[in-house]
Amino acid sequence: xxxxxxxxxxxxxxxxxxxxxxxxxxxxxxxxxxxxxxxxxxxxxxxxxxxxxxxxxxxxxxxxxxxxxxxxxxxxxxxxxxxxxxxxxxxxxxxxxxxxxxxxxxxxxxxxxxxxxxxxxxxxxxxxxxxxxxxxxxxxxxxxxxxxxxxxxxxxxxxxxxxxxxxxxxxxxxxxxxxxxxxxxxxxxxxxxxxxxxxxxxxxxxxxxxxxxxxxxxxxxxxxxxxxxxxxxxxxxxxxxxxxxxxxxxxxxxxxxxxxxxxxxxxxxxxxxxxxxxxxxxxxxxxxxxxx
Numbered sequence: 001x002x003x004x005x006x007x008x009x010x011x012x013x014x015x016x017x018x019x020x021x022x023x024x025x026x027x028x029x030x031x032x033x034x035x036x037x038x039x040x041x042x043x044x045x046x047x048x049x050x051x052x053x054x055x056x057x058x059x060x061x062x063x064x065x066x067x068x069x070x071x072x073x074x075x076x077x078x079x080x081x082x083x084x085x086x087x088x089x090x091x092x093x094x095x096x097x098x099x100x101x102x103x104x105x106x107x108x109x110x111x112x113x114x115x116x117x118x119x120x121x122x123x124x125x126x127x128x129x130x131x132x133x134x135x136x137x138x139x140x141x142x143x144x145x146x147x148x149x150x151x152x153x154x155x156x157x158x159x160x161x162x163x164x165x166x167x168x169x170x171x172x173x174x175x176x177x178x179x180x181x182x183x184x185x186x187x188x189x190x191x192x193x194x195x196x197x198x199x200x201x202x203x204x205x206x207x208x209x210x211x212x213x214x215x216x217x218x219x220x221x222x223x224x225x226x227x228x229x230x231x232x233x234x235x236x237x238x239x240x241x242x243x244x245x246x247x248x249x250x251x252x253x254x255x256x257x258x259x260x261x262x263x264x265x266x267x268x269x270x271x272x273x274x275x276x277x278x279x280x281x282x283x284x285x286x287x288x289x290x291x292x
Contacts, residue, residue, distance in 0.1 A: 015064040082126045090147030092120040097142040112141030144184040146194050149207035156180045185248040197249040256281045
């Protein structure tokens, strides 16, 4: 969209035109798009460009201000150009995590422990005022973000923050230390919660609390020794000199089951007789899967 106002005027920015490279252009969001004169060219110095010729009228009484068209965002708000390593959508917003952005001074900022939320329905508007930092400069970076039940689970390498987003201002509702994840595929959404895996075990957040899926009714289902064996390449943990694996987890909605692989990507590293582990969310039981 292109906006205008008189030079030196304190009036709001108003929409001049909305341009769509396929549909054409229009001067009001209630109008139909009109076909413009499009052209495509390459400059001698390199770079490809599209060019469109339209006709427009500067309507200083137009009701379509920047604030209205942007969902209440002021044209004076400080915006940033951001890149991110994780994103999830919840309650009509996008939540971005592990950021690299250019601030309003042109400085590049790397904020591995920061999140940013967008306005509702405006996923491409990134405002500095919407930066969120649950734990600042703790030497731990965000690996992935997953949302469930008005909560964002912010997975870091060493800890998991449960961030309540049900109110206007977000706040940390709980923090689980020592149960972070190494890779994004070590966490997954299910129909009724979020599950994740690390070198300690497999855990589940049900919207209220974290559960250890290796324990049922106070009884341990998978021993620490068996889990340690599952996470080394030869399937027998000696305590030193082993090739450690990076487990990953997926949800199978048809069967309401979780499948845990002992290593990411390279299935050759998965042990022959313990290729994967299967957990039933209905029976709360574990089974080993072989490659056969």
